[in-house]
Amino acid sequence: MTANPAASENPTNPVTTELVVLDMAGTTVADGGLVERAFQAALPDFTTAQLDYVRATMGESKITVFRHLTDHDENRAQQANIAFEAAYARLVDEGHCAPLPGAEDALRGLRDQGRTIALTTGFARDTQDRILAALGWENLVDFTLCPADVGGRGRPHPDMVLAAALRAQVSSVAAVAVAGDTASDVRTGRNAGAGTVAGVLTGAHDTAALRAAGATHVLDSVAALPDLLAAQETP
The missing domain is CATH 3.40.50.1000 (HAD superfamily/HAD-like)
Known part of the structure; x- marks a missing residue:
């Protein structure tokens, strides 16, 4: 190549x-808003500013986005990412796909x-x-x-x-x-x-x-x- x-x-x-x-x-x-819904499920007290950032960075690796949203607290970012993936998986399994x-x-x-x-x-x-x-x-x-x-x-x-x-x-x-x-x-x-x-x-x-x-x-x-x-x- x-x-x-x-x-x-x-x-x-x-x-x-x-x-x-x-x-x-x-x-x-x-x-259909599934990504945003999963982000909201992953982070307590999800704010409008955080939603704006999620929309601006849509398409990026989710763990990278969570690192920013948690002020680069790696433990919190990893936990939030796991919660996000679980929430999105539930939505997929429920037929929202x-x-x-x-x-x-x-x-x-x-x-x-x-x-x-x-x-x-x-x-x-x-x-x-x-x-x-x-x-x-x-x-x-x-x-x-x-x-x-x-x-x-x-x-x-x-x-x-x-x-x-x-x-x-x-x-x-x-x-x-x-x-x-x-x-x-x-x-x-x-x-x-x-x-x-x-x-x-x-x-x-x-x-x-x-x-x-x-x-x-x-x-x-x-x-x-x-x-x-x-x-x-x-x-």
């Missing part, structure tokens, strides 16, 4: 996207195009697996990654995207597309040097935030991604 010196499009020499790295909650999976409209068709469309698909998240592995099981997506994507799989560093660090690129054995990071609903998702893709970094408007952040983070494209939803990638590869 070679580095991509410039993550910009070159219409005279289109690059085939070999790997698509997709976020889960808010991008392919309907959130569904694919976003068009997400399953997009995943199938990407596979039909011959692309490798990886799902990434800021959740713990157990929570990620619960979501996949609830949706019946275990065999719909090639593999999944969470921060624990890459040494604990989540978004906006590039680790999960680069680990996915290595696992998929792509020819270049220019052949990687990243899509997510948060500024952290976009920064992750940019930090990894992905050729396409698409923001989607089905989750936490709006067009302005996604563009400010460096999105190469902003889409109404992930449903538009297969057509976008196909169009980019048309000479």
